[in-house]
Amino acid sequence: MAELVLVRPLLPRVKRFFIIGGGVALGAVIFATAAIVLLSLFTNRNVSVGLANRSGTPLHNLVISRPGFVQRMGDMDARGGVGFSAKSYRKFEIRVGFEARGQHYELPARIRLAPIGDYHVWLSIDDQMRLSVDAGVL
Numbered sequence: 001m002a003e004l005v006l007v008r009p010l011l012p013r014v015k016r017f018f019i020i021g022g023g024v025a026l027g028a029v030i031f032a033t034a035a036i037v038l039l040s041l042f043t044n045r046n047v048s049v050g051l052a053n054r055s056g057t058p059l060h061n062l063v064i065s066r067p068g069f070v071q072r073m074g075d076m077d078a079r080g081g082v083g084f085s086a087k088s089y090r091k092f093e094i095r096v097g098f099e100a101r102g103q104h105y106e107l108p109a110r111i112r113l114a115p116i117g118d119y120h121v122w123l124s125i126d127d128q129m130r131l132s133v134d135a136g137v138l
Contacts, residue, residue: 109131
């Protein structure tokens with residue numbers, strides 16, 4: 001004697017899974033695109049730069065330069081600081097030149113930033129006359 005067993009096909013369940021998964025993926029793409037568009041509309045790609053002298057030594061003839069920008073700052077106290085604003089896109093390159101302890105120093109720095117958003121870049125000169133760089137989103 002043979003038994004008859006009825007089995008529901010898996011096709012409707014698989015189809016429903018792919019429809020829901022595709023909807024979730026499409027929603028995520030639309031949300032990410034909208035966020036990027038809004039961020040690019042409401043930011044100016046400005047970079048606020050702060051330079052701090054943590055060396056304990058006065059800096060003389062301080063010059064800050066980057067492509068299309070040169071600023072002569074004069075002298076900076078042993079624990080002084082200075083700030084300025086600049087435009088940037090992906091690469092933020094800067095060169096800090098100064099004289100201290102009877103020597104001339106040229107300290108380059110480069111940091112990569114996302115193409116949208118406003119940033120703050122902190123530059124710091126330590127007691128070994130090295131330049132450290134840190135960045136954050138404003």
